Amino acid sequence: MHVRPVLLVAVAAVCALTVPPALAGPAGPHPGTTRRAPQPRVSSADEPVTTVPARTSRHPRTTTSDEVGWQVAPGVTYSSWRQTDARGPVVAHLLTIDPSTPGLRIDYASGATVRQVATVAHLVEEAGGVAGVNGDFYDIGRTGAPLGVGADPRHGLLHAPRSGWNDAFFLDRRGRPRIGELPMAARVLHHPRLRITNLNSPYVAPGGIGAYTPAWGRTAGYRVVLGQHRRVRSVLVQHGRVVRNRARLSVGRPVDGVLLVGRGRGARLLRDRLPVGSRARTRWSLAGHPRMAISGDHFLVRAGVVTAVDDRVVAPRTAVGIDRSTGDVLLLVVDGRSRRSRGSTMVELADLMVDLGADDALNLDGGGSSTMVGPEETGSFAVLNTPSDGFERRVADALSIGYQAPAG
Numbered sequence: 001m002h003v004r005p006v007l008l009v010a011v012a013a014v015c016a017l018t019v020p021p022a023l024a025g026p027a028g029p030h031p032g033t034t035r036r037a038p039q040p041r042v043s044s045a046d047e048p049v050t051t052v053p054a055r056t057s058r059h060p061r062t063t064t065s066d067e068v069g070w071q072v073a074p075g076v077t078y079s080s081w082r083q084t085d086a087r088g089p090v091v092a093h094l095l096t097i098d099p100s101t102p103g104l105r106i107d108y109a110s111g112a113t114v115r116q117v118a119t120v121a122h123l124v125e126e127a128g129g130v131a132g133v134n135g136d137f138y139d140i141g142r143t144g145a146p147l148g149v150g151a152d153p154r155h156g157l158l159h160a161p162r163s164g165w166n167d168a169f170f171l172d173r174r175g176r177p178r179i180g181e182l183p184m185a186a187r188v189l190h191h192p193r194l195r196i197t198n199l200n201s202p203y204v205a206p207g208g209i210g211a212y213t214p215a216w217g218r219t220a221g222y223r224v225v226l227g228q229h230r231r232v233r234s235v236l237v238q239h240g241r242v243v244r245n246r247a248r249l250s251v252g253r254p255v256d257g258v259l260l261v262g263r264g265r266g267a268r269l270l271r272d273r274l275p276v277g278s279r280a281r282t283r284w285s286l287a288g289h290p291r292m293a294i295s296g297d298h299f300l301v302r303a304g305v306v307t308a309v310d311d312r313v314v315a316p317r318t319a320v321g322i323d324r325s326t327g328d329v330l331l332l333v334v335d336g337r338s339r340r341s342r343g344s345t346m347v348e349l350a351d352l353m354v355d356l357g358a359d360d361a362l363n364l365d366g367g368g369s370s371t372m373v374g375p376e377e378t379g380s381f382a383v384l385n386t387p388s389d390g391f392e393r394r395v396a397d398a399l400s401i402g403y404q405a406p407a408g
Helices: 012-018 120-126 221-225 265-273 346-355
Strands: 063-073 076-085 088-097 104-110 129-134 150-152 156-161 167-171 177-181 184-188 196-199 209-212 218-220 232-238 241-246 251-254 258-263 282-286 292-295 298-302 317-322 329-334 360-363 372-375 381-383 397-403
Touching: 063 129, 063 397, 076 129, 088 372, 104 120, 104 129, 104 150, 104 292, 120 129, 120 372, 120 381, 120 397, 129 317, 129 329, 156 184, 156 282, 167 360, 177 317, 177 360, 184 196, 196 282, 209 265, 218 221, 221 251, 221 258, 232 265, 258 265, 298 317, 298 346, 317 346, 329 346, 346 360
Parallel strands: 196 209
Antiparallel strands: 063 076, 076 088, 088 329, 104 397, 129 372, 129 397, 150 156, 150 292, 156 196, 167 177, 167 292, 184 282, 209 258, 218 251, 232 241, 232 258, 298 360, 317 329, 317 360, 372 381
């Protein structure tokens, strides 16, 4: 049991600015009304909201039962338990990973393209993993793309915003697990005024420029500018030359080269600075050049201090943490929205991560996305928790744990 100070930091307002609520945009405005721009549909944002009474004690009395556990692979163990307090029961599932184990790896798992969604079981199996959990929040029902950062050793940086959704779990260039902010640096060579704000993101920041590569999949048209039809522009770059510059966005076409999409000021700069035939080469990278990275929406624990704020809304949750004293990586899923397990608040999730030994922890996508897969005690690969949708939701990415016995 780790006993650490608690610091409540006002991050809720920041999250609210970063993730606007999902709105269903009408086909057209009625006369005399003001049209509202459609917003990105964030996974978990439109799900039922359940609140619990305020706690009377910062550390309420809790009973634990139904504890089970087994080894998943060398260096990986699974455990599950039920804990009950005055607010009701919570069922938790934990994967504890020792990254120093020979043959063990922690991977970023995603579909064939950034836009492709699949179940966690499919993503982990395709990555050659033995266990895993769901990853980042994503643009559900629209582009399907993750909101934040995704990078793996084989493909490098796949998607990222310059800033705004960059709190991440990652392996640094030496392969050590870390939790921190990963801003993206991106540019068009020899054009310093062309500021790339997004790489393969579900939407381009207002006034910014998004870069889309073949890894994105087929073009999503005006979805990436949230329905904006005026003051937008697309520029296609092939082999270092601009081959197309126009004021409309295509839909359903493969990206053959690098497609730059501008909004507002970004559109004007693309129009003026990159005429057809001009030279243009793009570069992007994450700070520190991590081997692997996946983002969540906010930190839960930083240096042993709880930074989560909300302690009233309960839901299924997924989190990743790091125990600095042992080097272990902790993957936690909390079931919710049932009589068997109510779910947890953000503060409860952070407290639980601290109790498990985490010095740093990050909140991943939750709600119906919260899923843990791995071998059952019999050895059969299965979903280990109880997803609140009643079935496995198709998600954008996952954290996968792989193991291959060292040769000899």
